[in-house]
Amino acid sequence: MGMILTAILVLLALALIFGAILGYAAIRFKVDGDPIVDQINALLPQTQCGQCGHPGCKPYAQGIANGGEPINKCPPGGESTIQALADLLDVEVLPLDAEHGEEKARTVAYIREAECIGCTKCIQACPVDAILGAAKQMHTVIIDECTGCDLCVEPCPVDCIDMVPLPTTPQNWKWDYPLSGETLIATDAQRGAA
Amino acid sequence: MQAAPIKIWDIPGGIHPAEHKHESTQRGLEVMPLPARLVLPLQQHIGARSEPVVAVGDQVLKGQLLAEATGLVSCPLHAPTSGIVTAIGPAPFPHASGLEEWAITLDSDGEDKWTDLEPIADYQSLEPATLLDMIRLAGISGMGGAGFPTSAKLKARPEQKIFTLIINGTECEPYITADDTAMRYKAAEIVAGIEILMHILHPADVLIGIEDNKPEAIAAMRAAVGDRAMRVIEFPTKYPSGGEKQLIQILTGKEVPSGGLPADIGMVCQNIGTLLAVHDAVLLGQPLIKRITTLTGDALTRPTNVEALIGTPIRDLLQFAGLQPDKLYRLVMGGPMMGFTLQSLDAPILKTSNCLLAGSIEELPPPPVAQPCIRCGLCSEACPASLLPQQLHWFALGKEHDQLKRLNLFDCIECGCCSYVCPSSIPLVQYYRASKAEIRALDLQTHKADHSKQRFEHRQARLQRETEQKEMDRKVRAEKAARIKAAKEAAQPSETETSAEATTDVTRIEAHKPTGLTPEQKQLKIAAATAQMALKKAQKQIAANPDNVDLQAQVPELEQACEQAQRTFDEAMGEVSVKAPAPPSAAGADDAKRLKIEAAMARASLKKAERAAGDSPTEEQEKEIYALREQVAVADARLPKDEAPRKPLDESLKKAKLDAAMAKAALKKAERAQSENGEDAALQEEIERCRAQLSDALGVLEQAEAKASQLETSQQRAEKKPVDETTLQLKTDMATAKASFKEAERAVQEARENNADTGPAETELANSREVLDKAAKAFAAHMASKETN
The missing domain is CATH 1.10.15.40 (Electron transport complex subunit B, putative Fe-S cluster)
Incomplete structure (x- = not known):
């Protein structure tokens, strides 16, 4: 009986010690955020x-x-x-x-400035502050900041915002991967070239 | 300085393609005739596009600034000849994509007239920074290939001392002979350009590296260098020893670290064409507007090297070299290894265009169809950068970008050796270029996503801040309003509490109210009520203190007063009072109280009259005030002796103070009148009288003060009771009502002054009077009930 009691006490003590260590560690090494x-x-x-x-x-x-x-x-x-x-x-x-929705080519918002009435609704809708303008002043989109989320399109009361794909310029043009013709054997070369 | 034996190092890999250089070196250096139209793209260099400073229709001179640099890594652009700007907009551009690029189109006027130039012969006297500025303003960018702005390259690592200046005369790619030609015919200018760079950089060593397949160039350069502190180094021909990093390795045995610049190991490498441009910029004052370009290929009848203006259309150049359009199969800008195919002959040459290769179909056959990789490893042996091309190929196929980066894809110089040696004809370089472009695009996208996230988070934070600010402002406003309200409430009750006048003031205002009673009636009523109250109080005190003879003597007096007040009131009301007269056993204390109240009332009305009179009293007002003063004086005179035995001393003290203040005020007034009206005997007399009064009053005050301090401790303030909640509340109500009444009065007054309709204001006034009346009644009733209790 005494031995069992000793064992229980020992285990209890161990549990308390480790519990304390774990509790301390949880505070000491707490990771902020997820x-x-x-x-x-x-x-x-x-x-x-x-x-x-x-x-x-x-x-x-x-x-x-x-x-x-x-x-x-x-x-x-x-x-x-x-x-x-x-x-x-x-x-x-x-x-x-x-x-x-479907994966689309990257677009940016474009405000047809002649039609803009300066209501600032799109400015309030833009999550990244990419639209510049003031009340009753023409608004415009800072293309470099626009993420193409099209959240500004819906609030526009005069529908003057278009989502246009970014044009390809020599600066953002990319080399293409070669056409994969390498499964052909040499004698098929003519067919590959044709 | 050909004395010291120079150790030449080797680079790994490399190939020996057919050179095809002799075709274009036979005719020496020709000068391209002035073209009719020049197209000057705004992006001829690495970095930011330059910004036009001219407009369409402008007349410009040769060497005039057309577009300025828009950042640290950018390059200005100058007019290669005199003429008129005819267009600024997208124009054909020599690029692998075949896309257009913004350009300034300049129509030559044929005069080729220079703008004012400022050549500097004595550049040694200038600071290196000034010279760097000159190089920058001359629009010089690297003319060998990439087109990195030269001034930016020279100061790429300001903290790193440059020990070795390397001049790249290698020109290892087949067909190209532009640098070869420049060295043959312009060696002196090149050496002068090197000396300018030496003055800027102060290098310990200057190495001019030339492949041994250009003996004429080597000879010319050696002759031009003479015994200057430069070394012309000849080394075996091998492609691609002309790559910057490869040349450094060949000449010094050192390797530029991965992802680093030559400046990191204290070296700078410059191209022959760039040196010519530096010479022109400093010693001739000419900006970079021309270059030497090789025109070669089987489709040309007379391949040659020309000194052409930047922006010359390719079609003009090829026609100058005898283009056979039917033989032209593929037009390449640059060499056959690293150049790119042009899709249009309309594009111009740029600052970086060292060669135009117009190849026939035999010369540049279509690439054979690629076959599967057999893992022979020849590509790895040929790679000058010691990469693993075949691994890169697999990972490029699988688009495993992390693996590509791990295998140092970005150290690939795209020399094409691996593709050249590949027995399966796999276009390896094309894979690497595509992969690099994709990785760059993805990095850009990630960067942009981070940027967007930051902007989004900042926006959220800003909105949050604004909301909080608004909330706080609202709170502050609410607190302020509450404070003001509390202050008002606190101020008004205390007023009514501390001064007897205030209460009487209220009754006075009440008296003005036409709520069924005339003011006189009202006053009488109140007087009656007060008298009754005083009588009751006196009776109570007698009951508590039966053997106070004084008190008992006063009771009948009070009784009488009370009765009289009631009667006058009843008379005023036009009806005979049926109310029971005051109890016969009234006590004298009430009389004192009544007197006190009368005095207070008199004082209050005096005050009010004075206030109404303001600084410029009318005669009538003055009379009134005078009468009131008399009243006050009478009341006061009666007060002390009646009160003295039982009144708390502070009352007399207060009165004394008041008298003193009044005397002072009267004196002041008299004095003011005198200063306004000049000397006047009557006024003088008045002043004297006032002074006497004042000194009397002050004497009384002193006495009263002394008494007060004497008796303060022994004073029994039987009358003073703690103000209970209800009283306070009622007083507050009354004060509020009084305030609103006053406001209404003011409104009526204003309306009258402005000749406006006083109707609404008067209604308001009547209402507030009613409210005030009620409040005063409630208060009086409360006080009365308190007294009886």
Whole structure:
């Protein structure tokens, strides 16, 4: 009986000691914020467009991290974002959920300035302050800051905002990958060239 | 300085393609005739696009500034000839994409007239910074290939001393002979350019590297250098020894670190063409407007080297060299290894265009179809940067960007050796270029996403801040309003509490109210009520203190007063009072109280009259005031002796103070009148009288004060009771009502003054009177009930 009591007391003491250590460690090495949310957020395109159904990129990141949201709800990010998220979270790559939109070429908002009435509604809607203007003054979009989220299109009372694809210039032009003709054998060269 | 044996190092890999250099070196250096139209793209260099400073239609002179640099890494642009600016906008551009680029189009006027130049012969006297500025303003960018602004390159690492200046006369790529020609025919100018750079950089060593396939150039350079502190180094021909990093390795044995610049190891490498431009800029004062370009290829009948103006259309150049359009299969800008195919002959040559290769189909056949990689490893052997081209190829196919970066894809100089040696004809370089472009684009995208995130977060923070600020402002305003309200409330009750006048003031105001009673009636009523109250009080005191003879003697007096007041009131009301007269056993204390109240009332009305009269009293007002003063004096005179035995001393003290103050005021007034009206006997007399009064009053005050201090401790303040809640509340109500009444009065007054409709104001006044009346009644009733209790 005495031995059992001793054992229980010893175990209790150990439990208390380790509990204290763990409790201390939890305070001493506390991590501020949620690192996984930040990591996911870093992979998202930060358009803050809300197409995923969340009010911004960070809430979607939180949804993925905590709420088990699927990783395929971000049309602006497209395949590459899904791929990156899959790599980070070690989950299956999913095709983009068409319900939330399709992956489109990057666009920027363009205000047809002659039609702008200066209502400032688009300025309030822009999540990144990319629209410049004042009440009753013409507004314009700072193209370099625009993320192409198209949140400004809907509030415009005169529908003078277009989403236009960015033009290709010598500065942003990219070399293409070579056509993959390398599965052909030498005697098929004529066919490949034709 | 060919004495010391010079150690030559080797680079890994490299190839020996057919040179094809002799075709274009046979005709020496020709000068291209002035073209009719020049196209000057605004982006001829690495960095920010330059900004036009001319407008369409402007007449410009040769060498005049057309566009200025827009940042540290940018380059200005000058007019290569005199003429008229005919267009600024997108124009054909020599680029692998075939896309257009913004350009200034200049129509030559044929005069080729220079603008004013400022050549500097004695550049040694100038600061290096001044010379760097001259180089920058002359629009010089690297003329060998990439086109990095030269001044920025020379000061890329300001903290790092440059020990070795390397002059790149290698020109290792097949077909190109522009630098070769420059060295052959312009060696003296090149050496002068080197000396300018030496003056800027003060290097310990100057190495001029030339491949051994250019003996004429080597000879010319050696002759030009003479015994200057420069070394012309000849080394075996091998492609790509002309790459900056490769040349440094060949001449010094040192390697530029991955991702670094030659300046990191204390070296700077400059191209022959750049040195010519530096010479022109400093010694001739000419900006960079021309260059030597090789025109070669099977499709040209007379391949040659020309000194052409920047912006000369390629079509003009090729026609000058005898273009055979039917033989032209592919036009390449640059060499066959690293150049790119042009899609249009309309594009101009740039500051970086060292060669135009107009190849026939035999010369530049279409690339054979690529076959699968057999992992032979020839590419790795050929790579001058010691990379693993075949691994890079696989990862590029799989778009594994992390792996590509890990394998130092960005150290690839895209020399094309791996593609050249590939037995499967895999276009390896094209994979690397595409992968690099994609990685850069993704990096840019990530960067942009970070930037957007930051902006978004800042915006959120700003909105948050604004909301908080608004909330705080609202709170502050609410607090302020509450404070003001509290202060008002606190001020008014205390007023009514401390001064007897205030209460009587209220009754006085009430007296003015036409709420069924005339003011006189009202006053009488109140007087009656007060008399009754005093009587009751006296009776109570007698009950408590039966053997106080004084008190008992006063009671009948009080009774009488009370009765009289009631009667006068009843008379005023026009009806015979049926109310019971005051009890017969009234006590004298009440009389004192009544007197006191009368005195207070008199004082209050005096005050009011004075206030109404202001600084410029009318005669009538003065009379009134005088009468009131009399009253006050009478009341006061009666007061002390009646009160003295039982009244708390502070009352008499207060009165004395008041008298003194009044006397002072009267004196002041008299004095003021005198100063206004000049000497006047009557006024003087008045002043004297006032002074006497004042001194009397002060004497009384002193006495009273002395008494007060004597008796303070033994004083029994039977009358003073703590003010209970209800009293306070009622007083507050009354004060508020009084305030609103006063306001209404003011409003009526204003309306009258402005000849406006006084109706609403008067209604308001009547209302507030009613309210005030009620409040006063309630207060009086409360006080009465308190007294009886």
